[in-house]
Amino acid sequence: xxxxxxxxxxxxxxxxxxxxxxxxxxxxxxxxxxxxxxxxxxxxxxxxxxxxxxxxxxxxxxxxxxxxxxxxxxxxxxxxxxxxxxxxxxxxxxxxxxxxxxxxxxxxxxxxxxxxxxxxxxxxxxxxxxxxxxxxxxxxxxxxxxxxxxxxxxxxxxxxxxxxxxxxxxxxxxxxxxxxxxxxxxxxxxxxxxxxxxxxxxxxxxxxxxxxxxxxxxxxxxxxxxxxxxxxxxxxxxxxxxxxxxxxxxxxxxxxxxxxxxxxxxxxxxxxxxxxxxxxxxxxxxxxxxxxxxxxxxxxxxxxxxxxxxxxxxxxxxxxxxxxxxxxxxxxxxxxxxxxxxxxxxxxxxxxxxxxxxxxxxxxxxxxxxxxxxxxxxxxxxxxxxxxxxxxxxxxxxxxxxxxxxxxxxxxxxxxxxxxxxxxxxxxxxxxxxxxxxxxxxxxxxxxxxxxxxxxxxxxxxxxxxxxxxxxxxxxxxxxxxxxxxxxxxxxxxxxxxxxxxxxxxxxxxxxxxxxxxxxxxxxxxxxxxxxxxxxxxxxxxxxxxxxxxxxxxxxxxxxxxxxxxxxxxxxxxxx
Amino acid sequence: xxxxxxxxxxxxxxxxxxxxxxxxxxxxxxxxxxxxxxxxxxxxxxxxxxxxxxxxxxxxxxxxxxxxxxxxxxxxxxxxxxxxxxxxxxxxxxxxxxxxxxxxxxxxxxxxxxxxxxxxxxxxxxxxxxxxxxxxxxxxxxxxxxxxxxxxxxxxxxxxxxxxxxxxxxxxxxxxxxxxxxxxxxxxxxxxxxxxxxxxxxxxxxxxxxxxxxxxxxxxxxxxxxxxxxxxxxxxxxxxxxxxxxxxxxxxxxxxxxx
Numbered sequence: 001x002x003x004x005x006x007x008x009x010x011x012x013x014x015x016x017x018x019x020x021x022x023x024x025x026x027x028x029x030x031x032x033x034x035x036x037x038x039x040x041x042x043x044x045x046x047x048x049x050x051x052x053x054x055x056x057x058x059x060x061x062x063x064x065x066x067x068x069x070x071x072x073x074x075x076x077x078x079x080x081x082x083x084x085x086x087x088x089x090x091x092x093x094x095x096x097x098x099x100x101x102x103x104x105x106x107x108x109x110x111x112x113x114x115x116x117x118x119x120x121x122x123x124x125x126x127x128x129x130x131x132x133x134x135x136x137x138x139x140x141x142x143x144x145x146x147x148x149x150x151x152x153x154x155x156x157x158x159x160x161x162x163x164x165x166x167x168x169x170x171x172x173x174x175x176x177x178x179x180x181x182x183x184x185x186x187x188x189x190x191x192x193x194x195x196x197x198x199x200x201x202x203x204x205x206x207x208x209x210x211x212x213x214x215x216x217x218x219x220x221x222x223x224x225x226x227x228x229x230x231x232x233x234x235x236x237x238x239x240x241x242x243x244x245x246x247x248x249x250x251x252x253x254x255x256x257x258x259x260x261x262x263x264x265x266x267x268x269x270x271x272x273x274x275x276x277x278x279x280x281x282x283x284x285x286x287x288x289x290x291x292x293x294x295x296x297x298x299x300x301x302x303x304x305x306x307x308x309x310x311x312x313x314x315x316x317x318x319x320x321x322x323x324x325x326x327x328x329x330x331x332x333x334x335x336x337x338x339x340x341x342x343x344x345x346x347x348x349x350x351x352x353x354x355x356x357x358x359x360x361x362x363x364x365x366x367x368x369x370x371x372x373x374x375x376x377x378x379x380x381x382x383x384x385x386x387x388x389x390x391x392x393x394x395x396x397x398x399x400x401x402x403x404x405x406x407x408x409x410x411x412x413x414x415x416x417x418x419x420x421x422x423x424x425x426x427x428x429x430x431x432x433x434x435x436x437x438x439x440x441x442x443x444x445x446x447x448x449x450x451x452x453x454x455x456x457x458x459x460x461x462x463x464x465x466x467x468x469x470x471x472x473x474x475x476x477x478x479x480x481x482x483x484x485x486x487x488x489x490x491x492x493x494x495x496x497x498x499x500x501x502x503x504x505x506x507x508x509x510x511x512x513x514x515x516x517x518x519x520x521x522x523x524x525x526x527x528x529x530x531x532x533x534x535x536x537x538x539x540x541x542x543x544x545x546x547x548x549x550x551x552x553x554x555x556x557x558x559x560x561x562x563x564x565x566x567x568x569x570x571x572x573x574x575x576x
Numbered sequence: 577x578x579x580x581x582x583x584x585x586x587x588x589x590x591x592x593x594x595x596x597x598x599x600x601x602x603x604x605x606x607x608x609x610x611x612x613x614x615x616x617x618x619x620x621x622x623x624x625x626x627x628x629x630x631x632x633x634x635x636x637x638x639x640x641x642x643x644x645x646x647x648x649x650x651x652x653x654x655x656x657x658x659x660x661x662x663x664x665x666x667x668x669x670x671x672x673x674x675x676x677x678x679x680x681x682x683x684x685x686x687x688x689x690x691x692x693x694x695x696x697x698x699x700x701x702x703x704x705x706x707x708x709x710x711x712x713x714x715x716x717x718x719x720x721x722x723x724x725x726x727x728x729x730x731x732x733x734x735x736x737x738x739x740x741x742x743x744x745x746x747x748x749x750x751x752x753x754x755x756x757x758x759x760x761x762x763x764x765x766x767x768x769x770x771x772x773x774x775x776x777x778x779x780x781x782x783x784x785x786x787x788x789x790x791x792x793x794x795x796x797x798x799x800x801x802x803x804x805x806x807x808x809x810x811x812x813x814x815x816x817x818x819x820x821x822x823x824x825x826x827x828x829x830x831x832x833x834x835x
Contacts, residue, residue: 343705345705347698472682475684478683481671482748484700
């Protein structure tokens with residue numbers, strides 16, 4: 001028996017005539033890969049060649065030139081610039097925009113609803129937990145296509161007829177009194193009152209609260225009961241004197257009689273001083289009595305053809321108002337940083353988010369008031385049958401001579417909304433269900449978005465639940481033992497660790513949502529697939545069309561993957 | 577005598593000379609299984625109590641009832657003058673005053689050692705970052721690993737992790753420390769470094785309740801030893817009495833098997 005070199009103990013009776021180089025596992029693996037690549041390239045080139053040949057027979061060689069051709073079809077869900085006269089390329093862009101409208105908003109909503117759902121699935125509240133469990137099971141175990149059709153039917157069936165739509169925001173003219181903004185500012189100021197430590201024997205925050213309350217009550221009750229007193233100081237000298245003397249007496253009584261209970265005493269002094277101040281403000285007409293008018297028309301129509309929203313425009317005064325808002329935002333940022341430092345230094349948990357919100361809200365409202373106070377010009381030029389005449393704004397509006405540009409130019413508020421105008425039937429005068437102004441959200445969009453979001457959220461909820469359960473129980477016990485509340489435990493200990501487990505499967509659910517958006521065709525929503533199908537049918541460029549759709553979804557998926565990979569890396573634990 | 581009313585200042589609610597932990601006839605069941613049967617113990621301030629017993633005897637469950645990681649169903653537990661009940665404000669107040677060290681360390685793996693230690697003082701006691709970090713530095717020095725502050729728990733050895741866990745519990749400046757088998761998950765050569773820290777802590781006057789199988793530690797440090805069997809305290813006494821002069825046959829059997 002011949003011995004085989006390098007094969008001790010080999011029992012093979014026939015020595016194989018294979019050279020050593022072909023028994024090398026490294027060589028074999030390279031050769032295998034080359035072979036596979038060659039076969040693959042050959043197969044694809046054959047397939048491609050035969051497609052090209054067949055298509056060129058029909059004069060349909062794949063190319064991109066058709067994109068500039070006139071599309072000739074309308075799209076149900078389209079921006080204003082698109083019409084049937086636009087090109088195939090434009091139609092494709094509209095489809096892309098429609099798909100992105102679903103995917104981007106869908107991802108945000110799915111994340112929020114899914115995380116909440118996951119937390120609900122683990123809630124200690126029996127009802128909440130089991131109701132969520134039931135919904136999740138129902139959603140996960142029925143096909144998405146069926147759900148989309150179901151939601152579309154439900155959405156459409158639940159909406160009123162397009163000719164008798166539900167209207168939101170009642171018609172009318174409302175006033176926001178300027179003084180309420182001042183009260184709001186005072187209340188905000190009061191929030192900052194507890195920033196400094198109160199020294200014993202000085203009035204605290206409750207004093208100021210009671211003082212403001214007293215002033216507001218005195219002013220408002222005065223306005224309600226004696227509106228004629230406003231600014232009437234010269235006429236009724238004696239009652240004014242009596243009022244001041246009585247108020248002073250009350251203050252003295254509060255100061256002297258309530259010694260011993262410091263808190264109550266300061267509150268009583270605050271209330272009496274405040275009501276005197278409020279009364280004087282009323283009598284001397286210091287606080288403005290006026291209000292800023294807001295006109296509201298029926299502005300949201302909900303019918304079977306969709307939800308029609310008003311057009312919103314920035315007027316000529318928008319810039320000035322924006323400057324106020326910017327100041328508010330800057331102040332909020334400064335407060336955020338300042339209180340961030342203060343929290344680090346003192347450890348006191350200042351609600352700095354609340355401070356920021358208050359700063360922005362107050363400046364927004366003050367800005368709105370300030371820019372609205374400037375009067376509109378008494379008359380405006382209007383062009384009527386070639387001649388320009390001057391009319392008052394109200395007359396021009398009544399005469400229907402105001403263009404949208406005029407409305408924007410002469411509006412007294414920074415943001416103008418123009419309500420949708422129902423188009424009436426010429427002969428009967430009844431609504432037709434169409435609108436001459438306003439932007440609409442279609443029932444198809446609502447049904448698709450809703451269906452995709454809650455379907456995907458059910459899976460995300462399960463993923464979040466599993467992620468939370470993957471955090472060792474000891475972590476929760478340690479957190480509890482240190483004295484953290486349930487909310488703190490969830491936010492600082494559980495979720496950061498659960499994210500590590502959650503993100504990879506979450507990323508694949510994100511991709512699912514993006515890809516499932518192509519089911520839009522089931523509810524006739526004009527997404528990229530539906531639009532491109534029409535393009536392919538008309539132009540015959542099916543290979544190009546399919547390739548374009550595939551590249552679009554591929555790009556979308558890659559972008560989602562990049563972001564989730566970045567997030568994934570951030571939550572990895574350091575172990576060495 | 578029991579005051580459940582809370583005041584904002586950090587004061588003891590117990591009267592002078594009262595035990596800091598008072599358990600009266602505590603009973604607990606896991607389903608049908610009776611884990612704790614009429615457990616009554618008083619622990620004085622600065623006392624070191626070691627709890628030993630066979631596994632499944634309820635000793636861990638007992639100390640976990642003291643900071644409400646487990647709920648007792650009958651009886652009364654009063655810690656630092658506050659009765660442990662369903663009032664979440666009382667539970668939070670008690671937990672602030674009790675530090676706990678676990679068998680599995682339970683450090684937060686996504687935070688550095690320093691953040692592990694400073695988180696609770698800053699978020700629960702509202703300390704400034706400076707104060708919390710100074711405290712963390714001091715405590716890491718005390719447990720002998722000042723150089724590890726910026727590392728993550730996963731980068732440390734078991735013994736080092738357990739010492740960080742002790743520092744984390746101490747950062748809240750608790751009045752009582754609970755140890756639930758702190759050395760059971762450690763390699764034999766790391767046990768000593770953890771026990772040394774615990775001995776130092778006991779000498780400094782901390783009130784401690786320790787569940788352990790380290791008989792040497794119990795003999796050296798304990799003021800009192802409780803022996804649990806089947807949810808009952810069957811024997812209680814000083815280390816000398818316990819190890820050399822055990823009365824109950826179950827204790828004698830246990831000691832004969834481990835010593």
